[in-house]
Amino acid sequence: MIIVKIYSPPPHVANLTGDFVFRFLSFLSRNSSDCLGESYHIAEKRLFHLERKLKNSPSLKTKYQEFIHEYENMGHMTEIPRPAFGCYLPHHGVVREASETTKLRVVFDASSKTASGVSFNDIQHVGPVVQDDLFSILLRYRQHRFVVSADVEKMYRQILVDPEQRHLQLILWRDDPSSTIKIFQLNTVTYGTASAPFLSTRCLLQLSEECQDLGVAQLIREDFYVDDFLSGTDSEDELLKIVHSVTSILDSACLPLRKWRTNAPSIFRTESNTSQPKTFDMSSSQASVLGLKWNPSDDILQFSVDMELNQPVTKRTILSKSAKLFDPLGLLSPCTIIPKIILQKLWQSKLDWDDPVDNSLLKEWNTFAENLKSLTELAIPRCTIICNPIKIELHAFSDASQLAYASSIYLRSIDASGHVLVRLLCAKTKVAPLKAATIPRLELCGALLSARLSAKVLKALRLQRLCTSK
Structure with a gap:
């Protein structure tokens, strides 16, 4: 069950953040936290391993420290004395070269087993899906003449967790291996926890239910995929109204939208428009829209293909490479059906995962992989x-x-x-x-x-x- 309470933060927290959704959310618990065992020493061991890794990469260490310091300065975590009981989450960094904002994200391992063999994620329900599926959102995205895309800034971290449950997400950190290890309590919904996607998307659903404008409520309810907003209309004036209305509703809950892109940039250049989104990108010729490549200026969809042919061709590599062909709408179906057929033949041949494929299938796969490069030239309105x-x-x-x-x-x-x-x-x-x-x-x-x-x-x-x- 979710417990939602209106919350006003202490002044020092409000001044530091200014961007929280001031609500408390309880974790979706299917078992009591009493079944969690000791986890401090497990998190400590993982911290020592992380420190050795960061020592060999000064640039990564700098980014990691910046991320942790930002987390603390924004009030998203707080240093505390060691509690009588708590669940300590190991953490590691994930580098995302394709990201336009945060190149490194620290992910907290809530699936790490405690001494009892039970992890924090083991005692949580995942929660139901409360948003439309990716396929439906992309279909609507193709029906509109004018469209916009944006995402919620630091969405998980805008949502506060009930203080009574924050002892279940503690981390260990120190800037230098010679310093004393500090204990921090994570105050917000956390990357890596099983219930995080539901807790954050449920907040958006609540906003739509409280919205008095039924049209805007429908957009918030149906045009968000996790933190990505993708919507549109057939009129530029109506599009600008959508931008302002949705931004206003989400700002009221301190969920700022950023990285706005549109195929109608003129709506943000009008002299009468004094509320242009601060992160509207007019210069980008390429945008990522729920995994698809979109060129806003030409309003076309394109596809990127990364098919290396220097690896041994086995059932494992064929499955791995074909899985990278992301095509949720089936626009590449004449191409993507080929690896499906090859994989079916591989299952029939009863080869092990790392056995070389026979010559006929090898030739079929190499021909497909070679021709696949031409997809980079494909442009779909x-x-x-x-x-x-x-x-x-x-x-x-x-x-x-x-x-x-x-x-x-x-x-x-x-x-x-x-x-x-x-x-x-x-x-x-x-x-x-x-x-x-x-x-x-x-x-x-x-x-x-x-x-x-x-x-x-x-x-x-x-x-x-x-x-x-x-």
């Missing part, structure tokens, strides 16, 4: 609907072969002048079952896939005058 449509049709197609079956969804839109625009919205593929099946039966499987995909699309899109055809 983001928007799938014509400007000012009077009619929008959804068309679903399916087909099958002995190896696989697939479904694709197209949107056909018509404006008042009779101009027609047809664009691929999404697609989905599946390999044929190992048990032999006739082509008519596989085509029925494709038709079923089309029906289910169409139902998913119709539920996700916010469209009027939508006709369907299969």
